[in-house]
Amino acid sequence: MVVLVLDNGGSTVKAGILGQPSSENPRIIPNAVVRSKGDKATYVGHEMERCKDYSSLGYRIPIEKGYIVDWDAQKAIWDGILSEDVLNVNPTESTVVLTEPYFNLPNIQEVYDQFIFEEYEFQAYYRATPASFIPHGELFDRPGLPAPECILIVDSGFSFTHVVPLIEGKVVWDAVKRFDVGGKLLTNQFKELVSFRQWNMMDETHIMNHVKEVCCFVSQDFKNDLEICRGTPNNTIVQEYVLPDLTKSKAGKIRQPDDIPLETDQVLTLRNERFSIPEIIFRPDDIGIEQSGLPGAIAASIALLPDDIQGMFWANIGLIGGNTKFPGFRTRLITELQSLAPVGCEVVAYQSSDSILEAYRAAVEFASDPSFSERVITRAEYLEGGSVAVRRKFPDWQPPPPLREPVVAKEKARESTKGKGKQREEPMLAPKTRVRVLDPVHPTTRKR
Amino acid sequence: MPAKRGRERYARQAHNAVVGLTPEVIAKRTKRHLAELERSNYSEPSSHVGEEEEDGNYTKGRARQLISEKRTFNIPGLKKKKSSMNVRTALLYRKNFAMLLEESNIDGFPSTVPTYLTAQAPPSNYPPRLICSVCGYWGRYKCRRCALPYCDQNCEGVSSENQFEGLPLSFDKTNWCL
Numbered sequence: 001m002v003v004l005v006l007d008n009g010g011s012t013v014k015a016g017i018l019g020q021p022s023s024e025n026p027r028i029i030p031n032a033v034v035r036s037k038g039d040k041a042t043y044v045g046h047e048m049e050r051c052k053d054y055s056s057l058g059y060r061i062p063i064e065k066g067y068i069v070d071w072d073a074q075k076a077i078w079d080g081i082l083s084e085d086v087l088n089v090n091p092t093e094s095t096v097v098l099t100e101p102y103f104n105l106p107n108i109q110e111v112y113d114q115f116i117f118e119e120y121e122f123q124a125y126y127r128a129t130p131a132s133f134i135p136h137g138e139l140f141d142r143p144g145l146p147a148p149e150c151i152l153i154v155d156s157g158f159s160f161t162h163v164v165p166l167i168e169g170k171v172v173w174d175a176v177k178r179f180d181v182g183g184k185l186l187t188n189q190f191k192e193l194v195s196f197r198q199w200n201m202m203d204e205t206h207i208m209n210h211v212k213e214v215c216c217f218v219s220q221d222f223k224n225d226l227e228i229c230r231g232t233p234n235n236t237i238v239q240e241y242v243l244p245d246l247t248k249s250k251a252g253k254i255r256q257p258d259d260i261p262l263e264t265d266q267v268l269t270l271r272n273e274r275f276s277i278p279e280i281i282f283r284p285d286d287i288g289i290e291q292s293g294l295p296g297a298i299a300a301s302i303a304l305l306p307d308d309i310q311g312m313f314w315a316n317i318g319l320i321g322g323n324t325k326f327p328g329f330r331t332r333l334i335t336e337l338q339s340l341a342p343v344g345c346e347v348v349a350y351q352s353s354d355s356i357l358e359a360y361r362a363a364v365e366f367a368s369d370p371s372f373s374e375r376v377i378t379r380a381e382y383l384e385g386g387s388v389a390v391r392r393k394f395p396d397w398q399p400p401p402p403l404r405e406p407v408v409a410k411e412k413a414r415e416s417t418k419g420k421g422k423q424r425e426e427p428m429l430a431p432k433t434r435v436r437v438l439d440p441v442h443p444t445t446r447k448r
Numbered sequence: 449m450p451a452k453r454g455r456e457r458y459a460r461q462a463h464n465a466v467v468g469l470t471p472e473v474i475a476k477r478t479k480r481h482l483a484e485l486e487r488s489n490y491s492e493p494s495s496h497v498g499e500e501e502e503d504g505n506y507t508k509g510r511a512r513q514l515i516s517e518k519r520t521f522n523i524p525g526l527k528k529k530k531s532s533m534n535v536r537t538a539l540l541y542r543k544n545f546a547m548l549l550e551e552s553n554i555d556g557f558p559s560t561v562p563t564y565l566t567a568q569a570p571p572s573n574y575p576p577r578l579i580c581s582v583c584g585y586w587g588r589y590k591c592r593r594c595a596l597p598y599c600d601q602n603c604e605g606v607s608s609e610n611q612f613e614g615l616p617l618s619f620d621k622t623n624w625c626l
Contacts, residue, residue, distance in 0.1 A: 032488075033515055035497045042497065044519050059488040060497035060515075064545040071538040075516040083521030090525030103564040105552040111538045118532040120523075162567075173562045179569040188485045193584070202490040226585055272584040285572045286579060287485075288478035297569040399554070400561050 001123065002094040003367050004087065006078075007130065007360040009099075010063040010158035011183060011322065013045070014360040015081050017089060018367055026360055027086055033060040033073050038246070045077035046086050055246055056203040065180070066101045066159035067108055075115070082120070091120040095376055097367050098127050099359060102155075102162050102176060106399035110387045117382045124376040126367075128396045130320065130359035131155055131164035132171050136369070137362025139318045139352055150312035152301065154294065154333075154349075155359075156281065156323035158183045161294060163301040165313055173397050175304035179291040181284050183322050187212055189287060190277045198268060199243075207252060211241050211268065212277060214254060218328035219275035220335070229272040237275070241268040278326045282336065295336040314341045317349040320358040324351065469595050514539055 005023075007014040009031060016026035029046045036043065038053025051057075062074035082089050096116060100109070109127075116125045131153040134140075140148055153164040159182040165172045187209045194201050194208065201208050219225045229237050242259075243266040244252040255267065280286055282293040292300065302313050314337070319330060330351045337347045352358040366372065377393045391398040489497075516539065531539065543551070554563040578587040580599035587597025 033497050042515075044515065058497045061488045065486065067545055067548065069545055069548060070542055071535075072514045072516050072540075072542065075539065076519050079516060079519070079521045079523060082523045082526075084524065085521060088524060091523065092525045103562070103567055105548055105554065105564065107548060107552045111534070114532065114534040114538065119535045120526065163569075176562065176567050177569045178564075178567045184488075185485045188487065191490070192485075197583070205489070230585060276579070276584050283572070283574070283577065285574070285576050288482060290571045291569040292572040293569075296572055300570050397562075400557060 001373075002089060003097065003372075004082075004089055004091075004094050005097045005360060005363050005367055006081070007099045007363060008068075010061070010066060012356070013077065013081060014357060015087060016360070016364065017087055018364065022087060023364055026357065027081070028356070029077070029081060029086070031062060031074075031077055033076060034058065035060075045080045047080065053246060054206045054244070057206050059205060063159060066157075066182075067105060068111070071111060071115070075119070078115075078120075091122045094122055095124040095126070095367075095373075096120075096122045097363050098125065099130050099133075099363065100127050100396075101159075102129050102131070102164065102178065103173075103397055104129075109390075109398075113382065113387045113390050117379050122379065124373075124378045125382075125390075126372075126376045127390075127394055129164070129171065130363075131162070131166065132169075132396055133359055133362040133366050134318060134320065135166060135169040135362075136366040137358060138365075139320070139350055139358060139362070140316060148312065148316040150305075150309055151316040151318055152298065152313045153318050153320060154298070154324065156182065156294070156319075156321040158322065161281065161297070161321070161323070163294075163297045165301055165305055167309075171396060172305065175301045177297040177301045179284055179293065179297050180289060181281050181293070183209075183212075186216075186277050186280060186323070189280065190216075190273065193273050193277075194268060197273075199266070207244060210252060211270075213325075215239055215241055215270050215274050216277050216326055217275055218278045218282070218326045218332045220328055220332055222275070222279060225275055226272055235271070237271060239270045239274060241270060242266070243268060278323070278329070281323060281329075282332065294333060295340055298337060299340045311342075311345055315346045315348045317347070319349055319351045320355050322356050324355045474595050 003018040005014075005016055005018065005026070007026075011031060013029045013031045014026045015029060016022035016024075027046070030048045031045065032048075033045070034043045034048055034051065035041075035058035036051050036053050037056050037058070039051060041051075043051055060070065060073050062068055062070040062077065064070075068074050081087055082091060098112070098116070100112060104112075112127060113125075116122050116127075134153050135147065135151065140151060149168050151166050153162075153166065155162045155164060160178055160180050161182060163177045165175050187205060190212050191201050191205065191208045194211075225237060228235060240255040242253055242255050244250055245264065245266075255261070255265075261267075276286075280289075280293075282295065284291050284293050291297075298317070302310050305313060317333075317337075319333075324330070330349050334347050334349055337349075341347050354361070375393075377390050381389050381393075385392075549564070554565060557563055578590070578597035579585070580587040580603055581596040582603035583599060585599045587599055589598045589600075590596070591598060
């Protein structure tokens with residue numbers, strides 16, 4: 001059976017087929033429908049490689065705040081990936097492994113299932129969050145050492161950043177923490193700063209994203225770096241980025257000391273923007289987000305884990321997602337965590353060598369395991385039991401059954417509005433009776 | 449770069465009636481700014497991409513055409529057929545995240561069940577750092593009109609140029625840092 005692995009990210013879809021060259025080197029496809037004014041053309045996902053004019057691109061992104069909201073666009077992009085243009089895979093004879101966001105909304109999960117089985121008619125399917133694949137990958141592999149039982153994944157992507165602890169391969173959902181800083185927000189903030197200070201780049205998301213990727217870094221000493229940028233002489237941080245010249249289809253690049261400056265060059269001079277953009281991952285409050293940044297979110301997550309094993313999480317932090325690629329990211333994180341961790345506690349963070357593909361590669365390992373075929377849900381099972389059957393089988397976060405009950409609870413509360421004295425007690429009691437049934441107990445699925 | 453001559457400055461949307469800003473108004477402004485940072489495009493709504501005619505104009509007065517129907521890719525083994533009711537509903541009725549969150553009813557789940565809503569990181573333990581809204585250095589002063597932090601006279605000048613256009617500036621030296 002053909003097994004297709006799709007890591008459906010907010011920025012790109014990572015797609016490949018087990019046992020084929022694309023398994024090792026997956027296709028990385030923009031998860032967007034893009035309109036190029038210059039080309040007078042609209043590109044769906046993989047067609048983006050045909051784009052010639054990168055100025056003022058209009059983006060239609062199927063994912064909002066990390067969750068699929070635009071199924072029309074998502075379907076067009078998935079269609080392209082399955083088609084003979086890209087992977088050339090027959091869904092009706094294949095199994096698909098698909099990633100979903102953490103705490104995917106139950107109503108969105110149902111639509112995932114409907115597309116996989118009703119629209120594409122896949123034979124079988126497995127859906128899980130990126131972090132829950134990571135134990136199957138190589139991120140924590142150390143020669144001669146057994147795989148750690150407790151790990152903490154930092155997944156910082158396009159839409160948001162999550163801190164996800166796992167015990168023996170299973171996500172501890174009670175301790176998962178999220179803050180709403182991702183690559184999209186960083187690029188948009190970068191666009192705004194540069195547009196306010198130098199050139200109007202508000203419509204140049206594509207270009208500014210590249211500038212961000214090549215010029216930005218995580219400061220090890222924010223206060224000191226700000227001072228360095230203030231002084232004109234000895235400013236070791238200032239960098240010049242030569243914007244792409246579209247009339248000559250020249251790509252944008254950092255200006256090197258020995259480059260001969262041309263009069264026609266349009267130059268972006270970057271000073272404290274270089275580090276104040278990635279700084280938002282560490283201090284979201286700098287732009288008014290009322291959530292703690294990465295070090296605080298990690299500390300908050302570990303505090304919710306059993307006391308006696310907390311030390312193991314501090315010592316096994318894994319970094320995945322595009323934002324962890326900023327130079328200095330890991331070093332700064334460790335420095336800050338050391339001041340938050342208990343005295344004498346070892347803080348170790350493992351940086352993926354390819355943090356964008358880490359989840360994809362781990363998912364490939366997962367799907368290569370002999371026991372994989374027992375974990376999937378088949379089309380027959382779906383046709384019989386619907387999304388409820390899917391929920392029962394997958395180990396990741398699922399809504400508590402039965403789904404309709406919260407509505408009943410609301411109606412109950414409404415009924416009791418007449419007796420105002422009682423109202424306060426009712427909602428307190430109602431959930432209590434339900435907790436017993438709702439505690440999501442899943443059959444232990446993972447054996448090592 | 450597209451053909452943009454000279455030094456264009458992008459003027460922030462002017463906050464006109466800013467005299468005596470209450471914390472609520474400032475909170476609202478921050479919220480609006482954060483919503484802007486989630487946008488896929490600055491100038492036009494992203495939902496139109498892929499819906500315009502080949503000449504670049506939007507289709508008007510006609511039913512919205514699905515991009516997934518307009519662009520047909522040849523998927524091996526998959527027969528052309530009518531999509532199921534569920535799939536058609538998802539394709540035709542686009543909902544934004546706020547609507548989907550509301551419909552998901554996750555706020556009605558018992559408090560013991562972690563959800564998207566409970567997973568949010570708690571507020572920061574550190575006091576807020578004020579950063580100059582013009583140059584990015586520490587913002588030692590706060591504008592009395594718009595409450596945005598500034599660092600010095602130079603940046604004060606830029607701000608007046610962009611935001612107040614001729615209005616007399618009065619600065620409140622809150623001296624919060626250093």
